[in-house]
Structures are given as structure tokens and as C-alpha cells.
Amino acid sequence: MAEIASAVHAGTVRAVDVVAEALERIGRADPVLCAFTEVWAEEALRRAGEVDALVEAGPPRPVRPSGPIGGEGPGARAWLPLAGVPVAVKGRHGLRAAGPLLAAGGVAVGATAVPAPGTPWQTWGLGAHGRTVNPWRADRTPGGSSAGAAVAVAAGLVPLATGSDGAGSVRIPAAWCGVVGLKATNGLLPSRDRTGLAAPGVLARTAADAAAWWRAVSPPTTAADARPSLPRTAVWSPDLGFAGPDPEPVALARAAVDRLVDAGVVRLVRPPAPPLLLDPASAWSALRDPGSDPAALADAHLVRAENNRRLARLFAGAELLLTPTAPTAPHGHEGPGDVYSTALTWAFNLSGHPALSLPAGFGTDGCPAGLHLVAPHGREALLLAVAGAAERLSG
Structure with a gap:
């Protein structure tokens, strides 16, 4: 994922091309995997074009010392650290939780499958094309409820997907799909869950990619x-x-x-x-x-x-x-x-x-x-x- 942002910043690839390739992968694979409920192709390409324009214009001056567009010096965060990175968001209402990722230059490409209302709890994901399947064996569940998020990452459709975890909903599909899944400390990040049992999380191919998510959404980290x-x-x-x-x-x-x-x-x-x-x-x-x-x-x-x-x-x-x-x-x-x-x-x-x-x-x-x-x-x-x-x- 860092390679994508570095290449976009260096001008060797455009965010629009990165996102177009991700959309092509989704279009080819999702009828089988059923990882997405919605794909926002037009909006994603428009947003990718905005990221390209921002990168071409360069960072604003003076650079602010904190926030998604970071400052310089000790503890500062890089400017647009996720430039051009395709991101999948959990469920149709996941864009709110993805706000810091979009501010960091990420591009939301679609909403991932979760259990549909009224379906048995075993049906962990229901995408636009049908039941969400494990990318390693279609006859097995991917786990849930962040089912489509884990499948989209494991299958290489996107490098990063947001999740939420109320009982294991990030960690279980991460385990069963072979990716990294992190649940944050409850109450540390904003959550729509009124019980306090659910916390935001992320699914990623590597710990480095999950760490990039954490830097984008979290308070400053202790050096230790x-x-x-x-x-x-x-x-x-x-x-x-x-x-x-x-x-x-x-x-x-x-x-x-x-x-x-x-x-x-x-x-x-x-x-x-x-x-x-x-x-x-x-x-x-x-x-x-x-x-x-x-x-x-x-x-x-x-x-x-x-x-x-x-x-x-x-x-x-x-x-x-x-x-x-x-x-x-x-x-x-x-x-x-x-x-x-x-x-x-x-x-x-x-x-x-x-x-x-x-x-x-x-x-x-x-x-x-x-x-x-x-x-x-x-x-x-x-x-x-x-x-x-x-x-x-x-x-």
C-alpha cells in the first residue's frame, strides 16, 4: 500500500489509473466472491482525479502540524499518506468511519457485504451478486460480520478495508481469510454502537498496511x-x-x-x-x-x-x-x-x-x-x- 502512495507522489502512476485497475479487478472477481454490495465507480474515479490534482499542486503552505494533512518535524504525519490507495468500506453506511482515510488521500471504491437483515446468522455476508464466499474455498464462510471486507482484501481487490468489531467481527474473518485484522480499544475511536461493545477496525494484507490505517485514524502513538x-x-x-x-x-x-x-x-x-x-x-x-x-x-x-x-x-x-x-x-x-x-x-x-x-x-x-x-x-x-x-x- 505504501508503494501505491509513493508512486502517486512520485508521479510514476496516477491515482486514477490505480483506482481504475481496482475497479476492473472488482468487476471481474466480485460476481464469484460477492464481496461488495455497491461499487462506486464513477465517484471513485472522480475522487482519484482530485487526489492527482492535489499531488500535482503540492502540499499546502504553511503545513499544519497535525491532522490528516500532517506537519513537519518530530511526530508529524505525512501529507496524503494514502494518496490513491483504493479503500473498501464496511456496509452502505461505512463512509463516515472512513473519513480520515479519505482525508489522507484514500479513495473509497465501494461498500462491502455484511449479513443482510433477516438472514440467518450463519450467512455472514450477502453481496450484490449473492452469498459472500471464502476466497480459499467457496463452500466455506469467510466469517463475519466484516465478511466482504476480509474477502476483498484477501482476494487482492483492494489493499485495505474498514471494519467494525462487536464480538470478533474483524478478527474472525481476518483469520479465516488469511489477512491481518485489528480491533481498536473500545471507546478510543468514534463508533455508532450504543452498547460500547463494538469498536472500529481494519482488514489489511500486511501489518504495515494496518499500521498506515492506524496512523490515519488514531491519536499520536508513543514512540516506545x-x-x-x-x-x-x-x-x-x-x-x-x-x-x-x-x-x-x-x-x-x-x-x-x-x-x-x-x-x-x-x-x-x-x-x-x-x-x-x-x-x-x-x-x-x-x-x-x-x-x-x-x-x-x-x-x-x-x-x-x-x-x-x-x-x-x-x-x-x-x-x-x-x-x-x-x-x-x-x-x-x-x-x-x-x-x-x-x-x-x-x-x-x-x-x-x-x-x-x-x-x-x-x-x-x-x-x-x-x-x-x-x-x-x-x-x-x-x-x-x-x-x-x-x-x-x-x-
Whole structure:
């Protein structure tokens, strides 16, 4: 993605041509993948032309010291750092969340598929051409609810797509489609979710691309997290004490952890107590439903408070918590039965911690799996830096 912006700034390629190529890819592949509900070809080409005109005119003077059009000097942000980058936005109402990306020079090309109203929860995405499919196996779900976003990125239709994560809706499709998915700290960025359980996120091909999204939308990052010393201390948990995941996703995630340890990216430590959380399922459901009875809400707050206490104790002795992202491989479109794909992710929507899914290899079915990294509140830059180090060291 950085290569696109650099080439547009250098004048070796025009934003209009980059966007036209993305639209051509979408037109060719989307009838099969069904990743998009709408494609905004005319508006995207018009906006790309505006980006080309801005680049040709050069940065404004004097340059402001902060914001999407950044300043110069320590901590300043580059001018139009996403110049000409095609961006997909989650759902028909996703343009509001994409505002900082557009101000940074990105070009919105369309709205990605999400579950349609009234469809079964297993139907994670419904695009303009039909049911959204996993790009690795069409008979498998891509996960959701940021289904089309993950598929569009994994299939190379766009380098970046916005998402939102209320129970794992960014991280699960990232794992099952083999891309990077980041959920921000709850409450740190604007969200339309009134329950406070959902947070904005991003799906990207690489940690570097996800970091570019974070720089565009986030408050300034601390230098200590942006350039971390390695290795970082981490605790591994296959199940958080309650989830009961299948053996294969656990084995794939653990193998990814071992690679990080061997590469010097993380160092596993033994916590004072095992990383055991209370199952958040009933608490999440009660907090999500405005009609929940007072007793259920009281129990939900007790579960949240106890898990927060246990996580605070864990993060007092380690910088990262590592788990599989999903408890199963991608299931068929008919659904997984009684197994919730959110089992390892929604605890951190209750607690608000930032979390990232990193590709962890492929299962025997040919589909990807994910390694789940969780960090203390406000430490997104740490997650991205560790993920980036893992990518660089692994090649």
C-alpha cells in the first residue's frame, strides 16, 4: 500500500489509473466472491482525479502540524499518506468511519457485504451478486460480520478495508481469510454502537498496511510502542479457560507462537495464575440486548468486572496475551452448529482491550487460521509493531 502512495507522489502512476485497475479487478472477481454490495465507480474515479490534482499542486503552505494533512518535524504525519490507495468500506453506511482515510488521500471504491437483515446468522455476508464466499474455498464462510471486507482484501481487490468489531467481527474473518485484522480499544475511536461493545477496525494484507490505517485514524502513538524493543513478554492460552477449541486451530496458533519465540519477537512468561476468564457469552448477550432483565444485567456487570480484574493482573506481568483467533476452522455456509466462532474474541469486546489477528498458517482443509494478540488498553501500536516484526523476520 505504501508503494501505491509513493508512486502517486512520485508521479510514476496516477491515482486514477490505480483506482481504475481496482475497479476492473472488482468487476471481474466480485460476481464469484460477492464481496461488495455497491461499487462506486464513477465517484471513485472522480475522487482519484482530485487526489492527482492535489499531488500535482503540492502540499499546502504553511503545513499544519497535525491532522490528516500532517506537519513537519518530530511526530508529524505525512501529507496524503494514502494518496490513491483504493479503500473498501464496511456496509452502505461505512463512509463516515472512513473519513480520515479519505482525508489522507484514500479513495473509497465501494461498500462491502455484511449479513443482510433477516438472514440467518450463519450467512455472514450477502453481496450484490449473492452469498459472500471464502476466497480459499467457496463452500466455506469467510466469517463475519466484516465478511466482504476480509474477502476483498484477501482476494487482492483492494489493499485495505474498514471494519467494525462487536464480538470478533474483524478478527474472525481476518483469520479465516488469511489477512491481518485489528480491533481498536473500545471507546478510543468514534463508533455508532450504543452498547460500547463494538469498536472500529481494519482488514489489511500486511501489518504495515494496518499500521498506515492506524496512523490515519488514531491519536499520536508513543514512540516506545511504535519502535518496540524485542522480545516482548507474552502469555499463551489455548482456550482462556472455557472455550473448548478444536485441536487444529490451537496447534496452528501455537506453532505460530513458537515461530515468534524462535525469531526473538516474543518471550513467553508464566503468569502468577493461569489466564482463566469467565465465559462472557451470557454477559455479552445481556449487554447487547436493551431489553435484558435487571438480574441478567447485574450478572453481566459482575462477569465483566471479574474478567477485568483477571486481565489487569495478567497484563501487570506480561505485555501480550496470545490465543487462537477462532475455535474452529471456517465452517460451511449452513453454520457450525453449537460452536460459537466468537468464543475466543468477544471477551475483549467486554473488556475493551485492543486485539489483532495475524495469519497463522493453513489447516488440512486448505483454509487459513489466525493467531490472536491482545494488548493493554491503548496499545494498538504495540500489536502492530509486534505483528510487523513477525512478518519481517518470517519473510
